[in-house]
Amino acid sequence: MENWNIIAEGFSKADVTKHESIFSLGNGAMGMRANFEEDYTGQTLQGSYIGGIYYPDKTKVGWWKNGYPEYFAKVLNAPSWIGLHIRINGQLLDLNTCTEVKHFRRQLNMQEGWYLRSFVAVLPNGEEIQVEVLRLLFMRFDKIGAFRYEITPLTTSANIEIETYLDSGIKNSDANWDELFWNTLEMDTFRNFGYIGAETKKTAFRVGTFMENVLFVDDEEQNITPTVNRTDTHLGLCYQVAVEKDHTFRLEKYGGYQTQMMLGKHYRFFRWLRFFAHRGFEALLKQQKQCWASIWNTSDIVIKGDVKAQQAIRFNIFQLNQTYSGEHAHLNIGPKGFTGEKYGGSTYWDTEAYCLPFYMATKGAEVARNLLLYRYRQLPEAIANAQKLGFTDGAALYPMVTMNGEECHNEWEITFEEIHRNGAIAFAIFNYTRYTADTTYLAEYGCEVLVAIARFWAQRVNFSAEKQKYVLLGVTGPNEYENNVNNNFYTNYLAQWCLRYAAEQVRLLGKEEIPAEEIAQWLHIAQNIYFPYSEHYGIYLQQDGFLDKDLLPATAIPAQQRPINQHWSWDRILRSPYIKQADTLQGFYFFEDHFTKEQLQKHYEFYTPFTVHESSLSPCVHSVLASALGKTDEAYELYLRTSRLDLDDYNKEVHEGLHITSMAGTWLSIVEGFGGMRVKDGELHFCPRLPKHWESLTFKINFRGEIRTIELK
């Protein structure tokens, strides 16, 4: 295990899809799984994604409910530019059919931003070749990537036939109706350059996919005129090269995407690629290292004395930077980033609840502001979404899952009822303002969002004559192992807070267009909102009736029935006391200073035994709270669980992609947990409580424009 590298050695067909996820590359604008360039007939999940290029896939549902969206917008598997067909003396290179794969090794260099794969293949005829492939997606100019593919025949001289191709005949493996999402419009070649222009169906995003190829033998460039292999959705350039035993053939392939492509205008991109190809792969690699050095300069975390924890946090920071750079205002952070199809690359409340603090502290206020503006720009759709559910007068309900502001999700208990997301979006405005001291966002944009959200809560409550309080019926909290409950503490608390915060900001900013009676009503509701509470335990209940459950701790569940979401029927999960992710405790995390430490301790100790952490977003919150309670060992265990979730594949699902948004939670576990960082009265405060075996913890923070290095021991 290395501080700066992820290394996997040995070839196992069962691990291919898992490692395709872990060794994914991205540059904030696009990303790709670590698929092999050459043919591979074994199990693989091919994936190459371009931020913002999505398709509204027709909703699939068993039983339609009024209000469901017509489609789920998903970031598409994009045309591929990395493909190679390779024959060595007529033998196809395919690691699935090779006689043996020796010395197989993958390395992700996080410090410098590249991925290396090497192996020796014993071909079916017994000949051996050594292959080494170094790949990167360029950070500085985020439309391109490149790889260097080297082949050295080890047992005999080789006639290498290589076809380097573009492929627009790609599918999404999660397509609801097995449709193809791309139409291929045009293709062209010029010497070693190839181009395919394709368009997404329905959304009509035009994307150009390009390649430029440079061939060498032992560093000597080869001028070979390729033959062209062209089908409706495939454009290949075919070369033949003779290489002596122990000499090295090398292909440098540059490729990438131009979005908003105009038909017939691909020569500009050709010139770009030629420019990079002319300077050469080494020059590109050098620039890549520089980019990553400057990223690490504002975001690195150094843990002395714990290589496992060190490697994990770097992997998390690296992936977060690969996913979102903050440079494109229309992009956001999908739960799997560019590493898989699951969750469709769409935006969830993860962004506001978990990711914002990381980007705010490592990239600065402008990037965080962009994340807030993303929601501001989607306010009209959030209002329309609320209207669809019967709300009026400009009340807004932000979608659970979205690409362009419209709701994409279609499970009633989530789509219509997991409404706490609205609160996280308001909380992010507060959090941003607290951290950055930038009050202009609130004045110019934020307040409008807060008002629309407050209006939603004011309409969503109803007055219970029985309780003489306002109640919130039929909601789903962050703990999705309970559906359609009444008076979820976290939701009610957020609603109360939103109503008060909106009222306060409207008054502070002198927004006279909001009637005083309306504000008075918000405050009246906030004052009289109901919270389920147990006198016996001295705790707020997750929701009405929680204490009626059979309150056995999660340790009572037989090991072979874990995770319960893979073994228990849904009703059994729902009536159990088991909590998928921090729910009541999520409220304590957001509003720590609203409660005493004794309250925190009581709630933490009551809910933890029932929490099964079957959401990747759960252990990080528990870890931060455990740290605050001085339970450092527990915090450390939770930290490892969240930070190495993918590297150690705890949940056996890494093959689907990485858990990107929870990686921001990992960062919180360290900075807010072990580091105890808080912003109070405009000042940073720290309260180090490091795991015993850590010699020191050092991290970089951008606080109000200044990069600070915090070293804690």
Added chain:
Amino acid sequence: MENWNIIAEGFSKADVTKHESIFSLGNGAMGMRANFEEDYTGQTLQGSYIGGIYYPDKTKVGWWKNGYPEYFAKVLNAPSWIGLHIRINGQLLDLNTCTEVKHFRRQLNMQEGWYLRSFVAVLPNGEEIQVEVLRLLFMRFDKIGAFRYEITPLTTSANIEIETYLDSGIKNSDANWDELFWNTLEMDTFRNFGYIGAETKKTAFRVGTFMENVLFVDDEEQNITPTVNRTDTHLGLCYQVAVEKDHTFRLEKYGGYQTQMMLGKHYRFFRWLRFFAHRGFEALLKQQKQCWASIWNTSDIVIKGDVKAQQAIRFNIFQLNQTYSGEHAHLNIGPKGFTGEKYGGSTYWDTEAYCLPFYMATKGAEVARNLLLYRYRQLPEAIANAQKLGFTDGAALYPMVTMNGEECHNEWEITFEEIHRNGAIAFAIFNYTRYTADTTYLAEYGCEVLVAIARFWAQRVNFSAEKQKYVLLGVTGPNEYENNVNNNFYTNYLAQWCLRYAAEQVRLLGKEEIPAEEIAQWLHIAQNIYFPYSEHYGIYLQQDGFLDKDLLPATAIPAQQRPINQHWSWDRILRSPYIKQADTLQGFYFFEDHFTKEQLQKHYEFYTPFTVHESSLSPCVHSVLASALGKTDEAYELYLRTSRLDLDDYNKEVHEGLHITSMAGTWLSIVEGFGGMRVKDGELHFCPRLPKHWESLTFKINFRGEIRTIELK
């Protein structure tokens, strides 16, 4: 409006699918919508169904939950035997493209069991023909049907080209994945006889579809050798006949199905059809009248002084008899019978809760016993279903929707949580025994079912430390406008009753294999089960928290928002107080003698204002209870609503098919409601409370083998 006939006059393209439902024919073994025999290019829902011939259609679901079934078994649209292509002097007869359709009339004669359609068509070239079609599905020999199709040219002599065909290239319009469900295996013709052998995919039901044709001009049989028109899924016999103006061409077509068909063995069926054809259509019609006379003899209800009510109840009784004859032990009663595809022809709790009393009282104990045995035979699947959800030791959960005992439904809040169905199945055993005095069913079969159901309830409850009572968490009651609630009164009450009834029967029957401790535990749970109750209102609450709702009566809903299930998003419905169908009151209906009349009145008056009756199964229960409370006007209004639901198309959904199971509820509204019939201590009791304008109410009842005529004034 006629006592014995349903008549619709005038041709309206918008009404075609609706009338296809209303004029459906069935004979207990098969049924068909009132599709036109000749071509019709307008909107139509083609449907011909054979009881028990189903296909396991692959489940379609948005988000999979553990425990969902892999398929939904649905009764298939079967190959059609009625089809005709007709050309008059070269003009295709198609009512959608005729210049005019005059004197269009449909008549369903319920007394005699036939359906007549007649019209004058003005063809595109101006020629006019008169058509009259009389159709029946034969009750006595339930594999066949026949129709007599008469054409009289009114304006000129006509060359009639007629192709009479079988079609196995049919689709289900509700196919989840747009698949065809039938494979055509063989076809054959012999003179005027045609045959197609087809097989359902997956389930491999082999069905032979047959036809025999006899042609006449003015009663003179025509011996014409047909030409054969044969494609992969179509077999037609083509004839040409010249008919003078004002003379009548007549086709008598006999057709039907042989299930469990052996390939190449279709000549037996040919001989049957020839036998009927030889005797002639009139003979068949005469026999049909006799069959229906004997059905009416044990089931008719005569209402003097109210033709609207009279016609409605006869329509309901007629359809119930068309749907289920009690002669085939493997069949049951689908909510739409043989009149449409919705609900897949599968069995719901409707059978036990609503239909059993009708069939028991009009067809006798043997038929009712068959309905109970249907569930007994499916006990192993019900146990397997419970195991899938984590239950053990022979606990059974009967499916919500089933064809062969396996669960078909896939909405978690229904499939897993609408568990009260288990109670209705136990109640039916009690109800049967009470009505028939046949205790052998309990001893031989019923007790085994009761024990498995009691075991389910005993495991499904949990002890609430908070309440010091047993609770039932996460259920859905009959009111499906609430999902995943705690302590639904109806469900808890049924659970309590089931546990006690099972314990009692086990003891009475001396079933020593059931441990005494287990029975003691059932009784302990029953004794300590929790019921939500409001001291303030003096009523049991539908579920925990019901009084937290915004308790506005349904009259507060703007008319244009009714029915709410077509206008409100699902979450809004769920948190509203509105009740889809009798829920708490369903319990009062089943266990009337467990409560005082005052209690009934309080509950009826509390829940009625919130009840929107958006289930067809709701008004009948309210009607019976209203009668019991002396609210006869209200009972009458509810009776009309339920009995004329389809005839008057209250819910604008008759085009999908008829509400067959609620028709049994209509019967209950009269017999138990206005007639006040109860069985107490082995005796029939009546308590007439007739609507004021009814002169008398007379009905037939089979009570313990004796047909009694009850006349009430």
